[in-house]
Amino acid sequence: MNQPPPNATPGGALLEAVGLVVMRSDRLVLDGLALSVSSGQALLLTGENGAGKSTLLRALAGLCPLAAGTLRWNGGDALDDPSAHAGRIAYLGHQDALKPGLTVRENLRLAATLSGRTIAPALEAFGIAALAELPARLLSAGQKRRAALARIMLSAATLWLLDEPSLGLDDAALARFGAVLAAHRASGGMVIATTHVGLPLPDAVTLRLGP
Amino acid sequence: MIGAPRRFRALLARDLMLSARHAADTLAAMLFFVLAASLFPLALGPSPELLRRMAPGIVWVCALLAALLPLDRLFGAELEDGSLDQLMLCGLPAPAVALAKICAHWLSTGLPLLLASGPIALMFGLPAVAIPVLLGGLALGTLALSLIGGMAAAIVLGARRGGVLLPLLVLPLATPALIFGAAAVDAAQSGLDWHPQLLLLGAFLAGALPLCPIAAGAGLRAASE
Numbered sequence: 545m546n547q548p549p550p551n552a553t554p555g556g557a558l559l560e561a562v563g564l565v566v567m568r569s570d571r572l573v574l575d576g577l578a579l580s581v582s583s584g585q586a587l588l589l590t591g592e593n594g595a596g597k598s599t600l601l602r603a604l605a606g607l608c609p610l611a612a613g614t615l616r617w618n619g620g621d622a623l624d625d626p627s628a629h630a631g632r633i634a635y636l637g638h639q640d641a642l643k644p645g646l647t648v649r650e651n652l653r654l655a656a657t658l659s660g661r662t663i664a665p666a667l668e669a670f671g672i673a674a675l676a677e678l679p680a681r682l683l684s685a686g687q688k689r690r691a692a693l694a695r696i697m698l699s700a701a702t703l704w705l706l707d708e709p710s711l712g713l714d715d716a717a718l719a720r721f722g723a724v725l726a727a728h729r730a731s732g733g734m735v736i737a738t739t740h741v742g743l744p745l746p747d748a749v750t751l752r753l754g755p
Numbered sequence: 756m757i758g759a760p761r762r763f764r765a766l767l768a769r770d771l772m773l774s775a776r777h778a779a780d781t782l783a784a785m786l787f788f789v790l791a792a793s794l795f796p797l798a799l800g801p802s803p804e805l806l807r808r809m810a811p812g813i814v815w816v817c818a819l820l821a822a823l824l825p826l827d828r829l830f831g832a833e834l835e836d837g838s839l840d841q842l843m844l845c846g847l848p849a850p851a852v853a854l855a856k857i858c859a860h861w862l863s864t865g866l867p868l869l870l871a872s873g874p875i876a877l878m879f880g881l882p883a884v885a886i887p888v889l890l891g892g893l894a895l896g897t898l899a900l901s902l903i904g905g906m907a908a909a910i911v912l913g914a915r916r917g918g919v920l921l922p923l924l925v926l927p928l929a930t931p932a933l934i935f936g937a938a939a940v941d942a943a944q945s946g947l948d949w950h951p952q953l954l955l956l957g958a959f960l961a962g963a964l965p966l967c968p969i970a971a972g973a974g975l976r977a978a979s980e
Contacts, residue, residue: 568980607840608980627759630844639837645776653772657765658845660757695841 557582563613566603573599579751586735586748595754597738601705605635634699636706640692644681648691651680659700666694669724686712697724706737762847763855770859780825785867788821792875803880810879811940815933818868825864826904827918834912834978843979849972857905865897888943892936892953899932899960902967909974931959
């Protein structure tokens, strides 16, 4: 039912999914889905509520098991080594995954240690450097989203899987987010994002899920 | 990219920072332990002979119940705020993630209980020869409790009324630790050889060490699906 994106390059695709079938508690959510993304490319997932956009992101992250189909990374089976696959991806879910009792900096410390990057540039990129020492419980919804996006930026992952990343962001934050996405793609990174509104992803391929 | 041991340490450090920030939870388990143990002399009467006889059992049962208190939030909080997904994607296998959380639980709950049990044992008039045996047994026993508790917490994760299920799962599985641990102190008090009981407790821990994180990892994966 779902065709691969039209301008995908089958030969040069870094991430390639063929015939993905995902079940969630006996309900068929994704049926025979195919997609491919190559270095520097962005893929926008659209579709009605419940079309399986979030499930697809979780399946690509390896969080949700595949009932059938294969997920390839650079030609090899991506999920053969789950730990290695986890190193390739950065995942942002619906929730910001911030601990209310920790400061913004402390919340990001684990991601920074894992990737060996420094926290300050990521905070700067999203304009929340001044909030670094504030407990996350004092942040507004948009500020929390910025902090969660800063964590994505901190990871050394090639593939960013973003579930409604612009939720709660104002125009200024969206512009900053656009710059971060552009820099990530310019360095060969890939982005797969779900959205109901426009995202600052120029020349992204759109994949529409659902009937 | 950094190696698995450093990832494990980073995860442990994060959890210890969290429990330091929520020190009230850690203190609550320890205070519960001290208070619950102090209730027994009030209920049973001040007979030193009786209290000395019952001390090993009281300390062990109270430690077991106190270690249960923070288990509910061990993985529950991670699931609720979406952190569980991030933990599952930190590049460590799920059992290692579970083991890091279990280690943090022991350091923030088991270790304080161990420190508090010395004064409690003195309060009950436990003879000096029995106190090292009690502490040695509790050191092994609290580790086993953290492992079993962490496994149970991961298994009930996402279940409705998981908090009610948790003690029903943990308490039966923890009985071997309770039996050997309390029996070792009894033996030491009566001047008998206490080594076999502690060795059996050690064997129980050695069995739990590989099995519990594996089961907990499977529970975490199932909950994050």
